[in-house]
Amino acid sequence: MSSVELSGIRKTYGPVEALAEVDLQIEAGQFVTLLGPSGSGKTTLLNIVSGMIEATAGSVRIAGKDVTNVPPGGRDLGMVFQNYALMPHMSVFDNVAFPLKIRKLPKEQIARQVGEVLDLVQLGHLADRKPKELSGGQQQRVSIARCLVYRPALILMDEPLGALDKKLREQLQLEIKRIHQDLKVTVLYVTHDQEEALVLSDKICVMNEGRIEQEGGPTELYFQPRTQFIADFLGESNILEGRVGRGKGPCKAITFDEAITVQTDFAEGLAENENARFLIRPESISITKSQPDENAIRARIVDTIFSGESSRVYLQAPSGLKLIAKSYSRFEGEDFSVGDDVYATFRPIDCRPIVDV
């Protein structure tokens, strides 16, 4: 049974169509992320699940029950927001205990559950502090603890790490992942950070202009994006347009500047003489000075950018075709300089058609 089932969800604000026609299923225990640019409808969709926004059309089911017309309090879910929404005059302990006090649980049980959940988010030693005496990351852990403490079946998080710096964000991502694995709760998570979505999710739904444009596991979306929007949103991409030819053995040849071989698994359905677009990830491209046997595009290095663990090399072929290659930086590695004439090469399997442009 799905934990969450959305069918035909639409939301309009006057002439603005915030959500076009969204269907989504979340299995119990799954970590599902809504990923997309600003204004694509992520928060609207999350709040339709929470009950804080009413859909213009469509239905919401949680744990098999139709909750389309049930207010937020009756939906057995917890929420974590970007602005921690803690009560400033209460201690960490009292903030976390608050949902249990409302539910009138016995004192000893409250103390036990709050203690357990504060340990889970590694804040047991700060139980007596006030929110303003905590760092941003610690405050967000309090708000996660406050959500976990009453053990909702479903947790909704809207950009919970958005206000934190990169290092802290990465650390808390791992904590959220661990907590999800330990507690096996169902999570619907919103972010516009593609790396965060890839790290955390069992399933990612990429949203574009009020629709889910593609959904799938992190590796599937990264390596087999169906559209250019998905390819660009989930990382850097080289999109090449070429004409399909016969190719060697079972493979197809694609002519961009030079003839390039594409693995048949992905070239199936491509008719000869058809024009098609292909994705090659920058990290799939290697640069060599000597000419490889096949799959090489002759190009000149126009720029290089060192960014710590990786370096990007910007290339341009004589025809004007532009490529980006990315590789791990190595101290005293092979040296390429701007102006060098080189070959950009990649495996047939790393050149994939983008079917739906």
Ligand SMILES: Nc1ncnc2c1ncn2[C@@H]1O[C@H](COP(=O)(O)OP(=O)(O)OP(=O)(O)O)[C@@H](O)[C@H]1O
């Ligand atoms: N109350 C409202 N009235 C009118 N338009 C709204 C309202 N709330 C949201 N919208 C519009 O609906 C669209 C989706 O908004 P939403 O907040 O869901 O985007 P989002 O994907 O969460 O963006 P962000 O990443 O910036 O938080 C936007 O175009 C927004 O301007």
Ligand SMILES: [Mg+2]
């Ligand atoms: Mg939002």
